[in-house]
Amino acid sequence: SSPEDEAVxxxxxxxxxxxxxxxxxARFLPEEWKPGPERQSDAELLDAARDLGTTIFHPVGTCKMGADPAAxxxxxxxxxxxxxxxxxxASIMPLITSGNTNAxxxxxxxxxxxxIIEDAG
Known part of the structure; x- marks a missing residue:
């Protein structure tokens, strides 16, 4: 994963x-279940994020648009x-949208x- 993804x-x-x-x-007595309160360091939290994270089937950004070296x-x-x-x-989106990626x-x-039409003419 990229440093930006890790920071997020x-x-x-x-x-x-x-x-x-x-x-x-407080009245709801929230209790951390995962990653668990014992995981505090950056490394422990990143391990948990890798274990628990998923794409939710809306992958974007693998071929991002832009002028920077990663584009x-x-x-x-x-x-x-x-x-x-x-x-x-959708792979050209530099970051995922806040809603569904279909539109x-x-x-x-x-x-x-x-x-394509403009460049063909």
Whole structure:
């Protein structure tokens, strides 16, 4: 996993712990089950995140769009360094959306089709 993914996982686990300790939740007696209160270090929490994490079947970002060195495609969905090759799917999203990925993926497909038509003419 990337350092960015690890930072997000750690922040999410620690935020969840802070929320569970909130006075507003005290009457519900929240108890941490996983990863478990005994896991405190970054390494222990990252191990837990790897064990417990899942894609939820909405993978994105494996061919992200952008200009940075980790980006695979440009703003017209062309693969950097490959003439005539495009990626037109959810993998170009640099980060997952906050909702279902279907609508953004359809939009990516529509824009990709438009780019192909424009470049063919």
């Amino acid at each position: 996982a750690l922040a999410g686990l620690r935020m969840t712990r802070r929320i569970m300790k909130a006075k507003a939740l 695979v495609v440009d703003d017209r969905l062309m693969v950097h360094g490959c003439k005539g090759l495009r990626v037109i799917d 953004p993926t359809v939009m990516i497909a529509e824009k990709g089709a438009q780019f």
